[in-house]
Amino acid sequence: MEVVLLHGLLLLLPLAALLLYWYNATFHYFCKVAFFNCWIVTMATLLSPFAALRGRSVENMKLLRAAILPLKHFYGIKMQVWGSEHLNIKEPYVIVCNHQASLDLMGMVEVIPDRCVPIAKKEIMYMGTVGWACWLSGIIFIDRHKREDAINVISQTARIMRRENLRVLIFPEGTRNQDKSMLPFKRGAFHLAVQAQVPIFPIVISPYWDFFSSKDKKFTSGTCTIRILPKVETQGLSPKDVPELTETVRQAMADALAEMSANHCGDQHAEQPPIPRCAGAGAGRGTGRVCEEDTMGTSN
Numbered sequence: 001m002e003v004v005l006l007h008g009l010l011l012l013l014p015l016a017a018l019l020l021y022w023y024n025a026t027f028h029y030f031c032k033v034a035f036f037n038c039w040i041v042t043m044a045t046l047l048s049p050f051a052a053l054r055g056r057s058v059e060n061m062k063l064l065r066a067a068i069l070p071l072k073h074f075y076g077i078k079m080q081v082w083g084s085e086h087l088n089i090k091e092p093y094v095i096v097c098n099h100q101a102s103l104d105l106m107g108m109v110e111v112i113p114d115r116c117v118p119i120a121k122k123e124i125m126y127m128g129t130v131g132w133a134c135w136l137s138g139i140i141f142i143d144r145h146k147r148e149d150a151i152n153v154i155s156q157t158a159r160i161m162r163r164e165n166l167r168v169l170i171f172p173e174g175t176r177n178q179d180k181s182m183l184p185f186k187r188g189a190f191h192l193a194v195q196a197q198v199p200i201f202p203i204v205i206s207p208y209w210d211f212f213s214s215k216d217k218k219f220t221s222g223t224c225t226i227r228i229l230p231k232v233e234t235q236g237l238s239p240k241d242v243p244e245l246t247e248t249v250r251q252a253m254a255d256a257l258a259e260m261s262a263n264h265c266g267d268q269h270a271e272q273p274p275i276p277r278c279a280g281a282g283a284g285r286g287t288g289r290v291c292e293e294d295t296m297g298t299s300n
Contacts, residue, residue: 028220032219035074037102039071040130041128043064043067043133044134048136050063051137052136054136055136056137057136057137060136061117061137061138061139062114063137064109064133068105068106071106075219077211078222078224079106079107080224081225083230084111086228086230086231087111087113089231090165091198092162092167092198093167093193093231094168094169094170094189094192094193094196094201095112095167095201095202095203096171096201096202096249097169097170097204098182098203098204098253098257099171099175100176100178101208101214103224104205107205107226108169110226111203111226113167115164115167116169117139117167117168117169118140118170118171119139119153119157119169119188120134120142121141121144122141122143124141140153142154142188154191154195155195158192158195161192161198162196170192172185172186172188172190172246174186178207178208178209178213180258180261181254182257185247185249185250187242187243190249191242194238194239197234198234199231199233199234201228201229201231202249202252202256203228204227204253204256204257204260205225206227206257206260207257208224209261210223225260227256
């Protein structure tokens with residue numbers, strides 16, 4: 001009798017889990033987050049041996065990108081990209097982007113160009129096969145708690161960018177932020193671009209409020225808009241221009257984010273709104289449209 005009851009309970013468990021998934025928002029949220037993390041770990045474990053055959057190389061980023069791209073279909077998230085033509089240049093550059101959640105990975109792989117690697121916090125390197133896969137893909141790790149080490153990494157990266165035609169992606173806020181405004185930017189990304197004398201491409205990802213919230217434990221399907229703004233030149237700029245450049249770009253990106261938020265709330269299917277114009281750092285040095293971020297801010 002006890003065996004029969006036990007078997008009955010075991011049969012009911014999948015049904016109970018399915019009902020919870022469909023009717024309990026919190027359970028639904030944790031299931032999707034768990035699947036996201038498991039997918040990343042599994043793909044890293046499966047692809048690392050293939051990446052190891054090539055050794056540490058930025059070309060391995062193509063494997064990571066291919067592994068993450070299918071996630072948007074599993075979650076029913078539609079990605080809209082505006083301004084992708086801006087990235088169609090062959091020279092090295094710095095990409096700066098706002099950072100909201102782990103879901104940024106799905107947005108990142110939509111726009112990341114060839115020979116581009118993120119700068120990430122050093123702790124990721126010790127996350128088992130995920131850290132190994134990141135290292136093999138050429139991701140640059142930075143110790144945010146050791147200022148001198150971080151400065152050295154920025155200087156080394158500036159030299160490598162010019163020599164190897166490398167593009168670098170950075171989250172200047174330095175941590176995840178789901179608030180309605182952007183956090184203050186760290187200046188690492190700007191120092192990197194100025195040292196390397198390479199342009200900066202600001203990217204703004206629309207808020208996830210409609211379909212994702214770690215605070216409210218919400219994770220449904222929805223639409224994410226990614227806007228790539230025209231490049232910001234740094235030719236002729238010096239380290240003394242970095243503070244002004246940082247604040248000017250942060251405000252411009254915040255304005256763009258606010259505009260995208262308002263447009264998204266009003267009509268998710270509206271035409272692309274005009275990109276806000278703002279002056280570059282220093283008279284005559286801007287490109288007319290600026291948005292930017294940091295480099296000591298890193299990916300979480």
